[in-house]
Amino acid sequence: QTTVTFWHSFNNANGRALDEIVANFEAVHPEINIEAEYVGNYNDIVARLQAAIPANRGPDAVILEVTRYGLFADAGVLADLTPYFDADPLKDELYDYARQIGVIGEKNFIVPFNSSTPVLYYNKDVLARAGIEGEPDLKTFDAITTAARSVNETLGAEGITGIAAPGQFARWGLVMANGSDLIDPMSGEILLDDPKTLEAYEWMASLVTEGLASADGVTEEDNGRDAFLAGKVGIMMNSTGNYVGSRSALGDKLGVLPMPCNPDCAVPIGGAGIGIMATSQQDVQDAAYEFVSYAASPEANAIWFAATGYLPINKNSAELPVAADALASQPGIDVAINSLPHAHGRARTPVVTWMRTTEYDMWQAMALGQRPVAETMTQFAADTRAEAARLGN
Numbered sequence: 001q002t003t004v005t006f007w008h009s010f011n012n013a014n015g016r017a018l019d020e021i022v023a024n025f026e027a028v029h030p031e032i033n034i035e036a037e038y039v040g041n042y043n044d045i046v047a048r049l050q051a052a053i054p055a056n057r058g059p060d061a062v063i064l065e066v067t068r069y070g071l072f073a074d075a076g077v078l079a080d081l082t083p084y085f086d087a088d089p090l091k092d093e094l095y096d097y098a099r100q101i102g103v104i105g106e107k108n109f110i111v112p113f114n115s116s117t118p119v120l121y122y123n124k125d126v127l128a129r130a131g132i133e134g135e136p137d138l139k140t141f142d143a144i145t146t147a148a149r150s151v152n153e154t155l156g157a158e159g160i161t162g163i164a165a166p167g168q169f170a171r172w173g174l175v176m177a178n179g180s181d182l183i184d185p186m187s188g189e190i191l192l193d194d195p196k197t198l199e200a201y202e203w204m205a206s207l208v209t210e211g212l213a214s215a216d217g218v219t220e221e222d223n224g225r226d227a228f229l230a231g232k233v234g235i236m237m238n239s240t241g242n243y244v245g246s247r248s249a250l251g252d253k254l255g256v257l258p259m260p261c262n263p264d265c266a267v268p269i270g271g272a273g274i275g276i277m278a279t280s281q282q283d284v285q286d287a288a289y290e291f292v293s294y295a296a297s298p299e300a301n302a303i304w305f306a307a308t309g310y311l312p313i314n315k316n317s318a319e320l321p322v323a324a325d326a327l328a329s330q331p332g333i334d335v336a337i338n339s340l341p342h343a344h345g346r347a348r349t350p351v352v353t354w355m356r357t358t359e360y361d362m363w364q365a366m367a368l369g370q371r372p373v374a375e376t377m378t379q380f381a382a383d384t385r386a387e388a389a390r391l392g393n
C-alpha cells in the first residue's frame with residue numbers, strides 16, 4: 001500500500017464531506033491510503049508548510065488557496081502537475097474557470113477542489129423585523145448601508161447588528177465591485193492605492209466605525225460569521241462555501257443574493273486546489289495525483305457541492321442525483337453559479353501571500369479607526385511594491 005499524507009483546511013460538516021470523499025476513493029483504490037489531516041485555515045497551512053519544508057516534514061499533498069500557492073510554485077516546492085493533468089480526461093471535464101485556477105505561465109501546480117465566489121447572505125426574519133419586507137435591494141454600497149442602519153436602529157437594543165464586518169474574501173470582492181482590484185491579475189500591478197480601492201475601503205471601514213458592524217468581526221473574521229449564524233446579524237457577505245452551514249443554522253430564514261454591483265458586477269473566484277510536493281517519492285506523487293483527480297471527479301464534486309455549497313467545478317457533476325437534488329431543494333445554492341459570468345481569477349504572484357497576510361493588520365487599523373484609509377493604503381501599496389521587488393516579481 002502507498003500512503004499519501006494530505007494536509008487540508010476543512011473541519012466540521014465540510015470536514016465530514018471530505019472524509020466521505022476520501023473513504024470513497026480508498027474503496028476503489030485499496031492500494032492507496034490517504035492520511036488526511038486538518039491543519040487549520042488557509043493561512044495556517046501556509047505557515048505550517050513554510051515551517052515544515054526546510055525540515056523536510058511536509059505532507060505529500062496539500063490544499064492551497066487559489067491566490068496563495070504562487071510562492072510555493074516559484075520556490076520549486078510544488079511538483080509540476082502538467083504531465084499528469086494533460087493526460088487526464090478530467091482536464092476537459094472541468095469548467096474553464098476551474099481549469100485555469102492551477103496555472104502559472106505554462107505550468108499547472110494545483111488541481112481545483114473547492115471553488116467559490118462570495119455571495120450576500122441575509123436573515124429574512126431580521127430584515128423583516130427592521131421593516132424590510134420581501135427581497136431587499138442590496139445592490140449598491142449605499143443600499144447596504146441603508147438596510148444595515150435600519151436593522152441597527154430597530155433591533156440594536158436586542159444586540160442585533162446590521163451587517164457582519166466583511167472578511168478578506170468579501171473585501172477583495174467589494175474592491176472589485178467598485179471597479180478596481182488589489183493586484184492586477186494580468187500585469188501584476190499593485191492597485192492597493194488606486195482611488196477606487198481606497199473608496200471601497202472607506203466604505204467598508206465606515207460600516208464598523210458607524211457601528212453597523214461589530215468590531216468583534218474585525219479582529220477575528222469568523223466572529224462575524226458566527227454571529228450571523230446565531231441570528232444576531234442582518235447581512236453577511238461571505239464565500240458560497242458557507243451556504244450549507246448557513247442554511248443549517250437559519251433554515252428558511254436564510255436569503256442569498258449576488259454581491260453588490262457598485263457599479264461593476266465583478267466577483268473574485270476563491271477556494272483552493274490540491275498541490276503535490278516535489279520532494280515526495282515518484283510512486284507517492286503518482287498515488288497522490290490519483291486522489292487529486294478523483295477529488296475533482298463528478299462523483300466527488302457532486303457530494304462536495306451538495307454538502308457545502310462550493311461551486312460545481314466538473315461539468316458532469318450537476319446532473320448527478322445528489323447535486324440535482326441540492327439544486328432543486330436548496331434555494332440560493334445557485335447564486336454563486338449564476339454569478340460565474342462576471343467572476344474573475346485573482347493575482348497569484350509570489351507577493352500575494354505576503355500582501356494578504358499584511359492586509360489583515362491594515363484592515364484592522366482602518367476599521368477600528370486607528371489610522372486613516374488613504375494614509376494606510378498608500379503606505380501598504382508602497383510596502384507591497386517593495387516586497388514584490390524583493391521577491392523578483
Ligand SMILES: O=P(O)(O)OC[C@H](O)CO
Binds near residue numbers: 114169240241269271
Ligand atoms: O472561503 P473559500 O474557501 O471560499 O476561499 C475564499 C478565498 O479564496 C479567500 O480569498
